[in-house]
Amino acid sequence: xxxxxxxxxxxxxxxxxxxxxxxxxxxxxxxxxxxxxxxxxxxxxxxxxxxxxxxxxxxxxxxxxxxxxxxxxxxxxxxxxxxxxxxxxxxxxxxxxxxxxxxxxxxxxxxxxx
Amino acid sequence: xxxxxxxxxxxxxxxxxxxxxxxxxxxxxxxxxxxxxxxxxxxxxxxxxxxxxxxxxxxxxxxxxxxxxxxxxxxxxxxxxxxxxxxxxxxxxxxxxxxxxxxxxxxxxxxxxx
Numbered sequence: 001x002x003x004x005x006x007x008x009x010x011x012x013x014x015x016x017x018x019x020x021x022x023x024x025x026x027x028x029x030x031x032x033x034x035x036x037x038x039x040x041x042x043x044x045x046x047x048x049x050x051x052x053x054x055x056x057x058x059x060x061x062x063x064x065x066x067x068x069x070x071x072x073x074x075x076x077x078x079x080x081x082x083x084x085x086x087x088x089x090x091x092x093x094x095x096x097x098x099x100x101x102x103x104x105x106x107x108x109x110x111x112x113x114x
Numbered sequence: 115x116x117x118x119x120x121x122x123x124x125x126x127x128x129x130x131x132x133x134x135x136x137x138x139x140x141x142x143x144x145x146x147x148x149x150x151x152x153x154x155x156x157x158x159x160x161x162x163x164x165x166x167x168x169x170x171x172x173x174x175x176x177x178x179x180x181x182x183x184x185x186x187x188x189x190x191x192x193x194x195x196x197x198x199x200x201x202x203x204x205x206x207x208x209x210x211x212x213x214x215x216x217x218x219x220x221x222x223x224x225x226x227x228x
């Protein structure tokens with residue numbers, strides 16, 4: 001099993017450009033999450049999904065959109081990138097039900113917006 | 115709302131010394147608590163978790179943590195630190211509801227001196 005994978009690993013954008021980050025998991029997990037990590041801020045939840053076809057806002061959703069068309073994939077989109085979106089983005093997934101189940105994380109995508 | 119505080123931003127210890135990383139949480143009911151480790155340039159890996167039962171939990175890599183409800187704490191310990199333990203450590207709490215969102219602390223960076 002590959003676990004949680006993220007594409008791409010690195011990306012540089014200019015202000016106003018758009019892009020999509022792809023997260024894929026092969027563990028048949030129901031729940032998927034997108035976080036951003038900034039120095040001194042820990043991880044903050046952007047959006048999440050509790051199942052195929054569902055999405056919901058997290059703590060810092062502004063400027064991002066998501067889609068979960070297939071159970072194994074969770075896409076994060078930036079329609080018009082801003083320098084404030086320079087960050088490291090992590091995707092995670094977990095099994096359904098049971099508060100004790102942990103989230104499994106991908107390796108991250110480092111995004112720079114110039 | 116749930117929250118996590120990690121009071122120490124950066125800790126330096128000598129190899130072979132003992133380690134304790136502090137974590138305080140705020141949550142109205144019984145919390146589900148996690149410690150994750152992040153090596154440089156990597157994603158997050160689960161060290162251990164607490165959700166019921168024995169308040170002293172054992173994790174991977176020789177780490178343990180103790181849940182103290184009276185102090186709202188979940189401190190991470192290791193009796194003898196190895197150079198490979200140098201990393202950033204995150205405490206997280208999972209609250210109620212059906213989305214199982216994690217709220218992370220801001221992290222503690224551990225430096226290990228030879």
